[in-house]
Amino acid sequence: MKLLAITSCPNGIAHTYMAAENLQKTAEKLGVSIKVETQGSIGVENEFTADEIEAADGIIIAADKTVDKSRFVGKRLFETGVQDGIHKAEDLIKRFETGNVPVYKGDHQSTINKLKEERKSKQNPVYRHLMNGVSYMIPFVVVGGLLIALALALGGEPTDTGLAIPEGSMWNKVLSVGAAGFTFMVPILAGFIAMSIADRPGLAPGMIGGYIAANGSFYDSEAGAGFLGGILAGFVAGYVAKWIKTWPIPKMLQPIMPILVIPLLASLAVASLFIFIVGAPIASLMDGLTAFLNGMQGASSIVLALLLGAMISFDMGGPVNKVAFLFGASMIGAGNTEVMGAIAAAICVPPLAMGVATLLNKKKYEEAEQEAGKAALAMGLVGITEGAIPFAAKDPLRVIPSIMVGSMLASVIAMLGNVGNNVPHGGPVVAVLGAITNPVMYFIGILAGVFVAAFMVNVLKKNV
Amino acid sequence: MKLTDLTNRELISTELKGSTQKEIIDEMIEKLDGVGVLKSKRKFRKAIEKREEEGSTGIGFGIAIPHGKSKAVTSPQVAFGIKREGVDWKSADGSLAKLIFMIAVPEESAGNEHLKILQMLSRKLMNEEFRESLIHVQTTDDAYKLLEEIE
Numbered sequence: 008m009k010l011l012a013i014t015s016c017p018n019g020i021a022h023t024y025m026a027a028e029n030l031q032k033t034a035e036k037l038g039v040s041i042k043v044e045t046q047g048s049i050g051v052e053n054e055f056t057a058d059e060i061e062a063a064d065g066i067i068i069a070a071d072k073t074v075d076k077s078r079f080v081g082k083r084l085f086e087t088g089v090q091d092g093i094h095k096a097e098d099l100i101k102r103f104e105t106g107n108v109p110v111y112k113g114d115h116q117s118t119i120n121k122l123k124e125e126r127k128s129k130q131n132p133v134y135r136h137l138m139n140g141v142s143y144m145i146p147f148v149v150v151g152g153l154l155i156a157l158a159l160a161l162g163g164e165p166t167d168t169g170l171a172i173p174e175g176s177m178w179n180k181v182l183s184v185g186a187a188g189f190t191f192m193v194p195i196l197a198g199f200i201a202m203s204i205a206d207r208p209g210l211a212p213g214m215i216g217g218y219i220a221a222n223g224s225f226y227d228s229e230a231g232a233g234f235l236g237g238i239l240a241g242f243v244a245g246y247v248a249k250w251i252k253t254w255p256i257p258k259m260l261q262p263i264m265p266i267l268v269i270p271l272l273a274s275l276a277v278a279s280l281f282i283f284i285v286g287a288p289i290a291s292l293m294d295g296l297t298a299f300l301n302g303m304q305g306a307s308s309i310v311l312a313l314l315l316g317a318m319i320s321f322d323m324g325g326p327v328n329k330v331a332f333l334f335g336a337s338m339i340g341a342g343n344t345e346v347m348g349a350i351a352a353a354i355c356v357p358p359l360a361m362g363v364a365t366l367l368n369k370k371k372y373e374e375a376e377q378e379a380g381k382a383a384l385a386m387g388l389v390g391i392t393e394g395a396i397p398f399a400a401k402d403p404l405r406v407i408p409s410i411m412v413g414s415m416l417a418s419v420i421a422m423l424g425n426v427g428n429n430v431p432h433g434g435p436v437v438a439v440l441g442a443i444t445n446p447v448m449y450f451i452g453i454l455a456g457v458f459v460a461a462f463m464v465n466v467l468k469k470n471v
Numbered sequence: 472m473k474l475t476d477l478t479n480r481e482l483i484s485t486e487l488k489g490s491t492q493k494e495i496i497d498e499m500i501e502k503l504d505g506v507g508v509l510k511s512k513r514k515f516r517k518a519i520e521k522r523e524e525e526g527s528t529g530i531g532f533g534i535a536i537p538h539g540k541s542k543a544v545t546s547p548q549v550a551f552g553i554k555r556e557g558v559d560w561k562s563a564d565g566s567l568a569k570l571i572f573m574i575a576v577p578e579e580s581a582g583n584e585h586l587k588i589l590q591m592l593s594r595k596l597m598n599e600e601f602r603e604s605l606i607h608v609q610t611t612d613d614a615y616k617l618l619e620e621i622e
Contacts, residue, residue, distance in 0.1 A: 017525050020574060020586065021536045024593035032597065048540075048576075049586045071526060090563045093530055093597075 010034065010041045010103060011055055011063045015070035016089045019047030026069045026092025033096035041100070046074065065103040066111070067092075080113035133242075140200035140241055141401040145375055147195055148397055149382040151188025156389040158182035163389075165430040165442045167339070170390075189393065193221035193234055196400060197241035201273075204245025205252065208269035212248055216240030216277030223326075225278075226286020229293060233325020234396050235403075236285070240277050248273040289326050296330040308345070308422050315346070316353040316418030316456075320410040323357060323392045323399060336431035348426035348443065351390065352452040353414035354433025358394030359387030359453070360413050360460035361406070367461055371468045376401075387457075390434025398464075405467040413460025417452040424448025472584045473622035474549065474592055475615065481506055482550040483611045483618075487571065492560055496520075496537060499550045499573040506548065508575060514543035515575060529562030533606065534596055538574035547585035548575045549592070551614065553606065570605055572596075591621050 012030050016022035027043040034041035042059060045052045055078070060066075065083040068074050069092030076084065085108045091099060102108055162178020163170035172179045194217035201213025219225045220236035232239070251269045260268070296318070303311050318331035335350040365372045365380030372380065379397045386394030399406045427444040430437050435453065438446045482502050489495035496519060500512055509515050518539030522528060529535040550573040557567025574589060595601050601617070608614045 018522060018538060018540055018576075020538050020540070020576060020589050021528070021593045022530065024590040025530060025597055028594040028597040045590075047586070047590065049583045049590065088526075090526070090530075094564055 008039050008064045008103065009062055010039060010065050010067060010100065011059065012041060012043045012067035012092070012099075013046060013070060013074050014043060014089055014092050015046040015072045015074055017071055019049070019072075022071070022089045022093065023047040026089050026096075029093050029096045030067065030069070030099070034100055037097070037100055039100055039104075046070070046072070065108055067099050067103075069099070076111060077113060079111050082111055083108040084111035136200045136203040136242070136245065137238065138401060139203035140196045140198075140238070141397050142375060143199040144192055144196040144400065145379045145397045147188050147191045148393065149379060151185045151190075151192065152386040152391050152394050153382055154181050154185030154188065155391055156185075156385045158185060159389045159391075160436055163436070163440070165432070165437065165440045167430070169336075169430060170432045170436070170440075190221075192393070192396070193231075193237035194218045196234060197237040197244065200238065200241025201245035201248060204242070205248035205269075205273075208252070208265045209245045209248040209273070211270040212244035212273035212277055213241045215274045216244040216281070219278055219281045220285075223286075223289070226282050226289070228286055228290040228326070230289070230326040230329035232281070232285065232289055233322045233328070234400050235322050235325055236281070236289075238400060239285070240281065243280055244273050244277040247276045293326050293330050296327065297334065300330065300334045309419055311346070312349040312418040312422035313415045315350050316356075316415035317411045319350060319353040319392065319418075320357050320414040321407065323396055328392065332431070339429055339431060344427035344429045344444070345422060345425060347431060348428040348445075348449065349418040349422040351428045351433035351437055351443070352417040352421040352426065352449055352456065354390050354392050355387045355435065355453060356414040356417045356456040356460055357387075357392050357399070357410040358383040359457045360410055360464065361395045361398045362387060363457055364461040364464050368465045370470045371465055373471050388434055389436040390432050392433070402468065406464055409460045409464035409467060412463060413456040415456075416459055417456025420452030420455055421449055424452065426452070472588055473619060474588050475619045475621075477547055477585060477588060478549040478551065478618060479506065480611050480615055482548065483614050484550075484552040485608060485611060485614060487552040487554040489554075490556075490558065492558055492568075495552070495554065495558055495571060496573070499537075499552055499571065502550050502552075503548055503573065503575055508545050508548045509543055510545060511543040515539055515541050517541075518543070519573075523561075527561040527563065529560030529566075529568050530596075531562050531564035531566055532596075532599075532602060533557065533566050533569040534572070534602065535560040535562070535568035535570075536572045536574060536593075536596075538572075538576065540576045540578060542578045544575045544577045547577060547580065547589075549573070549589070550575075551618065553608070553614075555606075570596075570602065588621065595621050 014023045014026040023045050027045050030043050044054055066079050068086040069089050071089045158178040158181040159170050162172045172182050194214040197217025198210050198214030201209035217237045217240045220240040221231040223231040248269050315331045318327045321327045335347040338346040362380045362384030365377050383394035426449045430442040443449050489498045503509055504512050518541035519537050528537050552571045557569045560568035
């Protein structure tokens, strides 16, 4: 027979451990296997794992303090005072042999918690780490995106170089605050992915790695690696930190491991990865794509529109997106405003589509995502593609293809409708500001792309 | 760290004078105060009494471990005393307390090594042989040697 026991007392200094000792000794005498978790003033020691709880034949709680029982729903459980652990250990253990112990059904809340816990433990760990990063990132995207959206919508003026906000105006300050929020987006994503993998020692290398990933200047690239680079940085930092933790370390050095050695080495590792390995391919990818697009100018405008739409949605602010956007902007200078018209329609599809998707089917999105969906709608209206990043980062394989299809459709319709745009910026806001020729086709393209992408992603996604 | 890092010969008494629970508590508090770890005897006594009200610290087997966690304590300390005739400590098993450990723990302190040591003491007291040896010691030195085993 395998038993588990928890002991706990008011001060957690003495009785907790006496009861634990006695239960262990008595179990040994009776030939019963037991593991005792002590919840004393040192904290919880000898904590049970989910597997141990699963395998246990019964749970003894000998405590004069409230013990959370939600872990034990569905197990035979006997609860008593800590004194019984000290004096009646034999009775307690034998009780489970005679079979006279009811199964703990739990209150409603603990049943829910247990289900959640089970679902969590069954989740793929990679997905769990990603989720952790995304959940911390969402508020940064929402705050940053909403402020930027507000500033652009109310203070922006269309110019040759995009929507500009006059310097010195209040909206310029709002924009800067929003930009500050966006600056943290990728570092927070990477940092909390790494922290989920390696606990606290992972946070610093993850955030630093995320910052490097998001700033191309570290590796001589015009654009950073975007959120996809951030995800890579988070996982690399996390697993490196976790690996360093397994090194055999002399006891004397152990205290400085989590605050000095692990963060330092893992940060250097992830920084080297970007500076020496990932950086150059990103820069050459951008050069290659730019050359490729320039070569496409004579080809079919529909193929070009499909390609640009796909590129805009692929990494939302990452290098591929940047190449497509800069290509469109350079075409305005060359007198061709239709390329930017197609891109402008594609730009707003990812956030608008994800916002609409959360409204269409709430069951597929967690509460935080539903809130992020509303913010994404606002960001979409002013052409901030990044609004869809929380969704794409959490579930890239379902979200990215969907929004790519939506953006491609919007882009092609705009191109076929001869939509022109002489401001390098996207979303409905440029039409409202009068920069779009043939706005009807522009909006038809956006709406078609948004709804197709929203339906597609909801079909692909499972219920939460 | 060992238990003897938290106690010393002055805190060990092989013949407690008091004949009631209250007298013995007072007597042991005086000893702790004597080595200068209490900022306020009154506040520490309150912590001890409060713990006894929550449930007797007479754990049976002839042992009582009155303990208090209080801001009035400057550093963790253990006093040990023997009362051979025994004293009523309202123990769970009705036995009289003969071996008494008074434990003083600061409200907040750096690290938890002292808690680990107290944990080892608690676990050791569940050992019958150890209890037998303790009750039979005659001199402070013998008692000190036994407590030295706890590490």
